[in-house]
Amino acid sequence: MSGPSTYEPKSGFTRWLDARLPIARLAYDSFVDFPTPKNLNYWWTFGGILAICLVTQILTGVVLAMHYVASTDQAFASVERIMRDVDYGWLIRFIHANGASMFFLAVYIHMFRGLYYGSYKAPREVLWILGCVIYLLMVATAFMGYVLPWGQMSFHGSAVITNLLGAIPLVGETIKTYLMGGPAIGDPTLNRFFSLHYLLPFVIAGVVVLHVWALHVAGNGNPTGVAVKEVKKDTVPFHPYYTVKDGFAILLFLMLFAVFVFYFPNILGHADNSIEANPLQTPAHIVPEWYLLPFYAILRAITFDVGPIPAKLLGVMAMFGAILILFVLPWLDTSKVRSMRYRPIAQQMFVLFVLAAVGLGFCGANNPDDLIFKFRDDKLSVSYADTNGVAQARLFDDFSEAKAFQSSLPPTAAASIEVSSSGFKWLWLSQALSAYYFLYFLVVLPVLGIVEKPKPRPASIADSVHRRSKSAAGAVPQAAE
C-alpha cells in the first residue's frame, strides 16, 4: 500500500544515515507520507489513543517500580509511601491506576470499531489476530498489576482467578502451583507477578509494532469497507491530516483521563483494596476491575453441568472462550461486505451485541442471586416436613398467621419461617446475555453472511466522499448564509 518511498533526506547527516539505517525513512513512510483513506471517522482515532495509553502506562509504571517493594510484608506499605511521601507519587500512581481503565476503555471502543466495520476481514486477519494477542496480554498484565498493591481485593481476587485454573482437567493443579509458586498466594506469587507485570508491557509494545506493521501492509480500513482503488484519489497523507485529527481526539481523551485522575481517582477502584491483604478474611463481595466484569459474568453464568463437564470447568472454558473466539472471528463471519453500514440486519445484531457486552458488565458487578426486579411482594414462607418427612412450604402474607401455622405443626415437622422473594435474578440475565454473546459469533455472523442482502456500496472511497459532500451541499445551502 505504501508504494515507493517518497522520503528525501535533506541534510548531509540524514543522507549518511539513510544509507546505513533508513530509520528516518521508515518513520516518514509510516507516519508522514503514509496514504490513509480520506474518509476515516473519529472511531479510527483510538489506535493513536491506545499508543498514548501504552506509553503512559510504561512511563508511570517504570517510575512506580522505583518505589514499590514486591514483598508481602512491605508491598502495601510501599504503595502507601508512594501515595504520601514520594514527591508526586500520588499523581503518578493515580495516572497508572486510572490509566489501566482508560486503556481498556479505549481498547474496547477500538475493538467494537473493528467488529462494526469488519476490520478483521481479509486481508487484515493477521492484523486482527495480533490485536487479540495484545488484548490478551493486556488482560494478563492488568490482572497481575492489580495484585501488586496487596490489598484485600488484590489478594482474594488473585486467589479466585488462580483457583479457576485448577479446574482445568489433568494439568490444572500443576499450572496453579507453578503460577503461585507455593500452596497459596504469597511472596513467590507476588514477586513473579511483579516481574511479569513489568515484562509484559514491553511484550505488548513488541506486538504493537507487529500490529502496526500488519496495518501498513494492508493499509487502513475505512467506514465504507471499500478498498482503496486509486491512492491519489482515495487517500490523503497521514501527516498532517490524521496526525492533527488523532491529536485532537487524543486531547479530548486526555481531558477525560484528567477528570478521573484529578476528580475521581478512586471511583473505578474498590474500597476493599485500601485494606491490607488478610488471607484469613475474605471480603464479602469479590469482583474484578470493571473491564473484566463481562468475562466474570460469563464465568458465573455457568451454573450447570453439561454431560461429563462440571459447571466450574465449563465456566472457565466459557470465560476464556469468550476471548479466544475473537481469534477465529475472521473465519466465522461469512459476509463478503466489510462494513455493517451496508448490512442492515447485521447492524441491528451488532447493537444488540454491544448492549449484551455492556449488560454482562453490570451482571458481573452484581451478585448473581440478587434480584433485578421482583415478580411479587415478599412473602413469609413456612417450610416444614410433613408426616411422611417430605419437605413442604406454605406462603403467608401475615406474620401472625405464619406463626400460628408454625405452632400448629408438631415439633417433628421442624418448621421454620423465612422471607420468600421471587424475582428476576442477575444470574438469569447473565445467562441470557452470555448465550447471545456466543450466538452472535457462532450463529448470527456465519448465517447472516449468507442470507442477508446488503445495501449497495459506493464504487470507491472518493465516490462516497464526493456523494456525501454533494448531498450535504444540496441539503443545507441556505444554512450557510
Next chain:
Amino acid sequence: MNLVGRPGRFSSEQERIAGLEGELADGKRRSGAEQDEPALLSFGSLKEGRPAVVTSPAAKIGVIHCCALQGAIGEGKTARFYDVDFSPEACSQPHGSAQILGYVGLIESQAHFTAFPRVGASCDIKPRASCGSARYVWRTKLRIPWESRVAEHGSDSQSAGGAHAGETRRDFIHIAAVTVAAGGAAALAWPFLQQLGPAADTRALSSTEVDVSKVPLGGEIRILIGGMPFFVRHRTDAEIQDARNVDISKLRDPQTDDDRLRPKADGSLNPAILVTSGSCTHLGCVPVGPAQGTLGDFGGWYCPCHGSHYDTSGRIRKGPAPLNLPVPKYEYTSDSIIKISL
C-alpha cells in the same frame, strides 16, 4: 491540496490544475443577489490569498470568478479541492461582459489552506449559496508560478490585513500549538523528575540527636544519618593542643580549630567534642580513626583508600584529599545533646 509535506512536487491536483488553462464558463446566474453588491471593482486593490493573484504583466484583466473556479477545478476532485472551492464573491458586476482581473496562481506548499482571493474592500466573500448564475462568461487563467513564491510572501506592504491572513493564522496556530505542547511537556516532566528526589519520609530522617557525654575520652562514635557517616570525637587535652598549635597558613584548607566547632546555647565552645563528616573529601571513603587503631601521621584520621592524613581537628594535612573533613550542621540542644542535620 496535499502540498504540505511534499514541497517541490506537483500533487495530482496541481497537475490537473496546471492543465486547466483557458476559459471557464458558467452559464447560470440567479438574479437578486446584485443589489447589495459593490459596484465596480477597483483593480488596484486586488489582493491575493492562496491561490493568489500573481504579479501579472498584463494588469486589470480579469476577475476571479469563484463559481467558475469551483466548477472547473472541483470537477472530480471536490472533496480535496474544497480548499480552493471559492464561494462566489459579491463582486460580480451586473454587466454582461467577461473580465479578467488577474492571474490566479497556486503557491507551492501553501495551497492546502482555505484561501480566498480578496478583492480589497470592494469585494467580499459570500457563502456559496449566494452564488449567482451568470449570464455571462467569466474568464480566468490559471497558472502555477512556482518561482513566484518569494515574491508572494509577506513583502506586499500595501496588503490589507486580510491579505496574508492565511499565513499569519497558520504561523500563529503553529506557534501556539507548539508552545502549549511544550508547556504541557514541561508540566508533565516536572513530577516525573521530582519523584526521583528524596521522598518525604527520607527527608524526615535527615537529622539525629547524639548524647556526646557517652563518647569516651580519646575515642569517637560513628553515626549514620540517611546513610551518611559522621564522626563525633571526644578529644584529649593533648589532641586539642595539637589542633591549636598549627600554623594555619601552611594548611591546604586553612581553618582554625575554633572555626571547626559550634557554640553551645550559652555561646561558649566545647573543644573536647569535635563533630565532622565521615567521608574523605578525596573520593568518599570512610577514614579510620581511634577505634581502628590508626590515627595517621597527624593523630586524627587516616584514609586507607589513597592515604590522606587528617589531624586532630579533621583538617587535611597530607595526601590527595583537597579539603578538610566538613563540619556538618549541628547544634547543642542541651549541655550534652547535639542535633546533627544533613
